[in-house]
Amino acid sequence: MSSNFGIPPSNVLAHLEPLTLDVPEEELEQFKNLLKLSNIGPTTWWNQQEDTRFGVSRDWLIKAKDIWLSTFDWRKHEAYINDFPNFKITIKETDSCQIDVHFAALFSKRKDAIPIIFLHGFPSSFMDFLPMMDLLRDKYTPESLPYHIIAPSLPDYGLSGSLSQNLEMTLERAASIMNGLMIALGFDKGYVAQGGDLGSMIARLMSVNHKECKAFHVNMLTLEPGSAPPSTDSLAPEDLRILERTMKWRQDGLAYALEHGTRPATVGLAISSSPLALLAWYFTLITRLNFF
Known part of the structure; x- marks a missing residue:
């Protein structure tokens, strides 16, 4: 069913490479061995407190390690990710720098579909939006879906790459890359940006710095540093x-x-x-x- 949502608009300006996530078995074994060898520190008064005042408790971490090793099934989660259309695309940030950006998507076949980019925060990933995308693909067909849903991995996160080890990934630069992604997908006439946490900061900058972003929605908004607090x-x-x-x-x-x-x-x-x-x-x- 998801493959029907994986057909991009005809005006895409760059090559899209379909992505199927398949972590090599040797990497999973290496990870599991590292997890097995990871020691848990000795008992202290602080790490016996279960109310999170001082952070994670030792007992919680012991149980989490056991679950991770004995019952967690990565392949199940991998299959869930692959049940959605996933792509990689190369975005040029400057004449000398480019970056590979991953995103999951639901593309509509409607001419009037509204493009929306969903930007995750930290500690988080594009997977935050998969349950929502699940609901949308159950409710709509590619012919009736009123939106194009784009859920990228932010630069330097997860399945997306980095610009360069010699460049700092600033919020402004990340906003420029995300705007470049939407333009490359053919949404240069306008799109909506939604974000939470770190994604909210990027969405706001996209709306300010890039004319293609016509509207934005955030679920976290902070005052600029130095701004006087409003009267209560x-x-x-x-x-x-x-x-x-x-x-x-x-x-x-x-x-x-x-x-x-x-x-x-x-x-x-x-x-x-x-x-x-x-x-x-x-x-x-x-x-x-x-x-x-």
């Missing part, structure tokens, strides 16, 4: 309660973001050394974000 005099009691909760979260839930922003090299090298290190770090991020 007219807020309802419920809004004041939410604001108070947010201020508390800023005191004890923002440490990971400060580490990411100030020491990204250290964090990247540390958590890429072990699957369990990565999982423990993700746990901390997700539990802090779920505070809301």
Whole structure:
């Protein structure tokens, strides 16, 4: 059924390479061996607390490691990903730099279909949008689908590549690449960008810096650094309660973001050394974000 949604518009401006994800078995075995050899630190007072105040607990990590090794089935998830049309496309960022971008898609055959690009955040991936795409392909046919759905892996994430080891991937550059993706797919007349978390920042920049982005929707919006906070005099009691909760979260839930922003090299090298290190770090991020 998904193959019917995998036919791109006739005005695509670049070569699309269909992608079937197939991680080599030797890489999966290497990963599993690394996971087996990843030690879990000794018991401390802090890592015995189950309320996430201090991050992941030791017992949770022990159980997660066991599930990962004994019952997790990567091939099942791989088959789910491959059940959707996936592609890779080369986007030129500058005359000397280009990048391979992966995306999953549902293409419509309607002439008036609205192109929408969905931008994930961190820690996340394009897979966030597959359940939504599942609903859409159950509800519509390629002839009736009112949208073109484009769900890319952001540059430097997952199945997408990097521009260069000698270039910093800034938000502006990522927005330019995502806009280039939509233009290459033939949507130069206009498209909509939707994003959450990091994707919300990129979507906003696409709408500001690129005329092809006609509208955007975000589920996270932050004030510019240095912006004066608005008055709270007219807020309802419920809004004041939410604001108070947010201020508390800023005191004890923002440490990971400060580490990411100030020491990204250290964090990247540390958590890429072990699957369990990565999982423990993700746990901390997700539990802090779920505070809301």
